[in-house]
Every structure is written in C-alpha cells, then in structure tokens.
Amino acid sequence: MWMKLIYPKWPKLPEQTEFHLPPHGPINFAANVPNDVHLTFHDENREELDLEDKPDVVALSVMLTCATPRAKEIAMAYRARGIPVIAGGIAVAIHKEEMAAACDSVFLGEVEGHFGEMLADLRKKTLKKVYDRMAQLPPIESVRPARRDILDYANYTYRGVRMADLVHASRGCRFNCPPCSVAYLGGRCFRPRPIETVVEEVKGIDNGRLFFVDNSLAQDKAWELELFKALKPLKRKWIAHPIEADDEVLQAAYEAGAWYVYQAVTDVNDQIRRRIQMYKDHGIGVEGTIILGTDDQTKDDVLRLIDFCLEMDLDMAEFTVMTPFLHTPYRTQVEAEGRVLHDNWIDYTTGKVVFQPKHMTPTELQDLYYMAWDRFYGTDGRQTKMARLFRKVVQRERAEGTTTMPDGTVRGWVKP
Ligand code: SF4
Helix, strand or coil, X not given: CEEEEEECCCCCCCCCCCCCCCCCHHHHXXXXXCCCCEEEEEECCCCCCCCCCCCCEEEEECXXXXXXXXXXXXXXXXXXXXXXXXXXXXXXXHCHHHHHHHCCEEEECCCCCCHHHHHHHHHHCCCCCEEECCCCCCCHHHCCCCCHHHCCHHHCEECCEECCEEECCEEECCCCCXXXXXXXXXXXXXXXXXXXXHHHHHHCCCCCEEXXXXXXXXXXXXXXXXXXHHHXXXXXXXXXXXXXXXXXXXXXXXXXXXXXXXXXXXXXXXHHHHHXXXXXXXXXXXXXXXXECCCCCCHHHHHHHHHHHHHCCCCEEEEEECCCCCCCHHHHHHHHCCCECCCCHHHCCCCCCCECCCCCCHHHHHHHHHHHHHHHHCCCHHHHHHHHHHHHHHHHHHHCXXXXXCCCCEECCCCC
C-alpha cells in the first residue's frame, strides 16, 4: 500500500524571518505506520504538490487552522478521482465536523496505539467517518522516536545551513491560558516522556541543533533538572518554549545546551522583566512572543509593550494579533459577546485581525501590528538579529569543541 502523507501549505506571516523548520506532527505520525506501508512525505510548504498521481491513500497531517482550507481542497481533488483521503493532526481535532465532511475519514487525538484500527479498516475498505480517541490519551511511554528518515532535509535550510530538528520531551500542559487550545486537545495535564527515551531519540538525531517543541518545559522543576542533567553530555544546542525562571533550573538548562527560549511577553511588569533578565544572565537568548490586542490593552498599552521589548533588548520578537481560535477560552468569551468578525480560516494566521478588539478598532489593531514589527526590527532587520543569535550558538559550540556542519551533523561530539 502506498500512503502519500501530505502536509498542506498555509499562508506565512510575511513579517517573520524566512526559514523553514522540518515539521514534527507528520514524522511523529509516521512512527506509527507499519513498515509494510510504503510511506512518502510531501511538505507543500516546501515543494509543489502533484495532485494527479495515484497513491492508494492520501493522509493529511494538518497542524494549523489556516491550513484547513487547503487541506480540504487537496482532499476534494483526490476524492474526485476515487482515492481515499484520511486526515489527522491538531487542526483536524479542532475542526472535526468540517474536516470529516471533506475527507473519507478523520482521526482525532493522539495516534499511538490507535492507528492500527483505522489502518485495518482502510485495508478492508470499511473506514468509519470518525475515529475519536481524544478521551483516550495513550500512555506517554508508547511514544516512539519520530521518523526523520521520511524528511528531505534539503527543504529545511537557511542560507544553505540545515535548521534545527524538532523533538519533544513531554505532551500536555497544566495551564489553560485564554488564547490556547491545548487544554481542549489533551486535558489540563502534563505528561513527561521517560527521560531515557528522550535521550535515546536525541542521540539518534544527526543534528547539533534541536527545538524542543513541548508546550512549556516550565511545568515541574524536578523533571526539568533531571532532563537537563541527562541532556548535558549530548552536547546539543536547543531552542524551547519557556523554562522555569529559577536560577538552579536555568543554570542546568544552559549547561544542557539551552540556546534560546520563546517567552510570552504579556505585560510591562517587573515579573516579566525579571524573568527575561534571568534568561540573559544565564546566557540563554530570548525570543519574545507578544500577542497584541488582548482585552486589557489600549493603544497606549500596545505601544508601551513594543517599547518594553526594545528596552529589554530581546534577541528576537514575534508579534501576533489576538485570534479567537475554536475551542479556546477566549473564543467562548468573544463569541458570547458577538465580537467574532468572520470565520474565514485562511485569515486565522495571527497576522490578521478577525475579531472586534475591546479598546480599539480592528484597523487600529492591524496598524499597530505592522508598526510593532517595523519599530522592533527597525533598520537592523530580522536577518541581522537572527545572524547574531546564530553567532552566539556557533561561539558556544566552538568553545565546547563541537561544530555543527552546514548539513547539521555534529563534529567533536564523543558518545558518552
Ligand atoms: S499557552 Fe502555553 S502555558 Fe498556556 S495553556 Fe497553552 S501551552 Fe500551556
């Protein structure tokens, strides 16, 4: 059986730095596809898609809301020629009814231990419309190393240099922030993978630079310390979402190879100021993630927030506008208040205003969004700031006697 795994394209934020990371969802799914299935992977963000071929089945891996319109187009094109289409991924779980209507079958939830039933039905031509396993989270121990062998790494370079490989050490999150659907997808629980399996997976990745795509590592101090201790001998450099703002944890993170973290900058206050300063004091870079247009922000608040990012001298900043994604606490609220402007999912990129902000007009918020990018990056430009972050990691690698080559391989790493 030939299964054509497709990652449909989505509109990129033109303001963001242009570099391409390999995806994580499809390679995680692929680890659950048995070897007797001939699996090919096609990332439409990086390559032209051939919609005229004849695989036995098309599997769509859909991560973002703004990728669902294209996913539905692809499904229609194949189904019109009698080729079955199945779909899974975060955005499929979030848009289950419309994705189920567009495809032969959808899988909802985490795939480990559950895909066998769908595949057996596919072989027997008795596919059900929906395989809903959202309430049956698989044991975290069953997560296998992702299948990176299906990736064409030539697609994932920045100026000829291979970018970071994505990996995860945990799933879930114990928080429930207003703009986030993680609680809907996995319940409010943090599920760390056994550290030895994370270490095994990292050892198998032929790249000196990684990105831990966990929602947030700042969930359990003891676990963080244990994880960082285990990662340290592997001499990789890595990016992550937030880490506990604690001197002991940050020191351990730095020694384990923390390169830079994404840190939400929600407000101008001493707590965030202290947190950013702590990262810097420990030699860890910071890319701020800043949501503009939250209900507590006036225009002046947004301007102060932009100034604050400059004042804190963040290494990078990513500005987005508040977006009422389905199955988030914020969506429930703005829907009840009649403030959703439209549900054209292609515009749910976080770069376009799709709701009525509380303290300004949609146009004013849109203008502030453009101004934030322009003011923060100014004449320096995004490429220059990115180059500075790269210089930091290269200097550290040299000091530690390792070098990440342009093809990603690590020189000087001696297996402990
Ligand atoms: S935004 Fe981050 S910390 Fe908040 S609920 Fe979502 S994943 Fe958890």
